[in-house]
Structure formats: structure tokens, C-alpha cells
Amino acid sequence: MSDGKHKIYEFIQSIYPMSEEQRHSVVQYFKPRVFQKNEYLLEEGRVCQMYYFLEEGYVRAYTHDHHGNDVTTAFYSPNQIVCELSSFFKRIPAQENIQALTDTKGWYITFDELQLAFHGMSYFREFGRLILVNSYAQLKQRMLSMLQETAEVRYAKLMESNPLIFQKAPLKMIASFIGVTDTSLSRIRKEYARHRS
Amino acid sequence: MSDGKHKIYEFIQSIYPMSEEQRHSVVQYFKPRVFQKNEYLLEEGRVCQMYYFLEEGYVRAYTHDHHGNDVTTAFYSPNQIVCELSSFFKRIPAQENIQALTDTKGWYITFDELQLAFHGMSYFREFGRLILVNSYAQLKQRMLSMLQETAEVRYAKLMESNPLIFQKAPLKMIASFIGVTDTSLSRIRKEYARHRS
């Protein structure tokens, strides 16, 4: 394992444990790729070509609402898969952009390669399916959070689960992710800081 | 096809077209199952055992918030798959209940059967994956709708996309699905009717 793929081995193991040999046959498909700050991993209107394991750096996905404002749909931190799953698996144009917030480093696999690997290896299939199921579960939690919790609670949770994002992304991006205006988030943050002190 | 599985054949074809023969080998796994009004398809704390194709009837899924109120997470109409995907695929206890709003009729397959079928048939795998990807895409749309649109717009969209739900489910269930209180939805509905007249 002197190929620098240490992190991706660990990641696969944490999602769906398998033998050393099996992991190796999965990992071999992944190729290195870096992005500079502000570079796009995916642009709206194109088909998502990468299933990208983010090893270092921070990334966000966003789309536009009808007023032309952009809305953050996801933040990605190290050790996550970055991919617009609908576009990638259905081979249709994406409705969102994915952009590097910082310089990033990671490993990718293309759709065709993934199909090939899926075909032969049942453990890879399971791994792929779990990524999908986990993303679904996570999105559902966020949905529930939108339905049940106040903006302040959503802010507090993001602070806990992903504090580094606040150093990498401007307030406005975080605000649209949480579902409030940046003005409002600025006030919420103030209140939150007051409670904590 | 005198086995009454007409609808499920059509459904599979609409999601992921395949040959008559392939579809047959998929469909043969599904067994009939009916539920009476108010009967539970899944109860909180149990592992979801069914991947259920809903042929007739209406169903909703809900969970509880910290105040003990229930929150509707999904409505299901005929020709949809009813399943708590996280619980079903990860074999973990579900956090939500799925309950019949009306008498229902449909077809189910268990996890083990599905695994078996996935193993041998690549077209079944594709079908299964598309169900997952489609559910994900749909949830994402709803998420965006929560972020960008007013409660009134969400109400209007649900009215268009799924008008029959309004005859099957009380206002309170619909309100928690849209993300407002029933009081508020009552007012929104009034306003909406006024605009339309």
C-alpha cells in the first residue's frame, strides 16, 4: 500500500467490510485527480462522469432557484464520495454544479469502469449500493431536520457535525444550505454565540 | 399474463425496459399481499422486510418528532414501490411507520429473494438501482422545494401531482408533509382557492 491509497482503503472498509484482496481489486480502479480552489468537478447541464473519493479538501454542490440566486445542496468534507448520483447513474445532464472550495485531492472511477466492476464483484456492488442507501438516509435526515427543527438548531447541528465548513465557505453558502437568508443566519449565529457564553 | 401481474409488468418496463423474458423472471419473485385500511406495512423499530409494489390504494409513512407529534415523510399512490430503503437494505430497525390510508393491494419480494435475483440477473440489478436513484432524486427535489419555495407553492404542487391524496388523508398529515401546521395549511388552502376562483 505504498501507492498512497491508504485513505480509500480505510473508507471502503468502514462502509462495507471485505477481505484485503477484495478491497484491493476494488481500489485498483480508482485513479488520482486533484482540483484547484474554485475549479468545477461538475457543471450544470453536463453528465456527471466521476465517482470521486475526496481525500483532502472541501467541496460544495449548488443549483439555482428561479430568482437566479444559488442554493447550496451539499457540502463535502474529506473521506466522502462526491458525485451527483442521479446524473451519474442515469446518464442524464446534471441540474447542479459541484465546485471545489479549497484545493482538493482524491480518487475517481468512471461510470463504465464502475459498471465493469459491479458486474464481476458482488462485494463491490454491495459497497456501491451502500453509498447510495447512505446518501439517501442522510438526505432524509436533512429533510426531517427542515420539517421539524428551527434554523437555529440546524445551524447548531452543522456546527457540530462539520465545523470546518465554516472556515471554508462564506456565510451565504451556509445560509442557503440551512434554508435561511444570510442576514438571518448572521443573527442566528449571534444569538447562538450568546447562549454559549 | 393471466396471473393479475399486469400492472407490475408495466411498472418495471417503465422504469427499466427489458425483454419479455427478463421481465418475467423478475416478476415471478413477487407475491400478492393486501392490507386493510390503517394496517401497518412497517412499524418503527422493526426491520423492513418487504419491497412492496403498490397496485391499488394509498399509503403514508411517518415518524415522530421530539414533541411527540407525527410527521409525514411520504405518501404513496398506486404504481409505486413502498419500502423503507435504509432499513430494508441495511437490515437495521426502521425509524418510521408505514401505514395504509385505504385498503391496498400489491406485490412484495423479501430481501433474501431480492439478493438472490440481484445476484443472477444484471437487468434486475439495474432495475433495483434505478428505484434507489429515482427515490433519491425525488427526495432531493423535495428538499429543494423546502429550501426555495413557499408553503403555498408546495401545496399547489402536491395538489397537481397527487390530488387524490387530499381525499384519502386528513389535513394534518398533509400539513406535516408540506412542513407547516394544520392551522396554517387551512389558511393557505383558503387563499389558494380564492386565487383560483
Next chain:
DNA sequence: GTCAGAACTTGTCAAATGACAAGAGTTATT
């Protein structure tokens, strides 16, 4: 048919949030 509970509407008031604008601080570019 009567009763109890659920479902829905409406009123009043308070709280949360958005829209808009001004201003201070920061960063990038030339």
C-alpha cells in the same frame, strides 16, 4: 339516535424570518 372524538376553520397575538438598505471590514486586482 346519542355521544365522544376527530377534523377543519377562524380569531388573536407573538415569534421568526425576509426584504431592503447602510455601513464596516476584508480581499483581490491593478
Next chain:
DNA sequence: AATAACTCTTGTCATTTGACAAGTTCTGAC
């Protein structure tokens, strides 16, 4: 260093929504 663009905070006011309560209608159990 000067400038412009971006970032964040804060003030004011309007709008939306929630909380609570009262009252009507509907529905199901007995």
C-alpha cells in the same frame, strides 16, 4: 496605495407562520 468587489453585521419594517383557543361540522362506536 487605490479601487472595486465581496463579506458580514445591523437597523427598520412587513410578511409569514406558529401557538393557543373557541367553535362548527363530520364520523364512528355504542
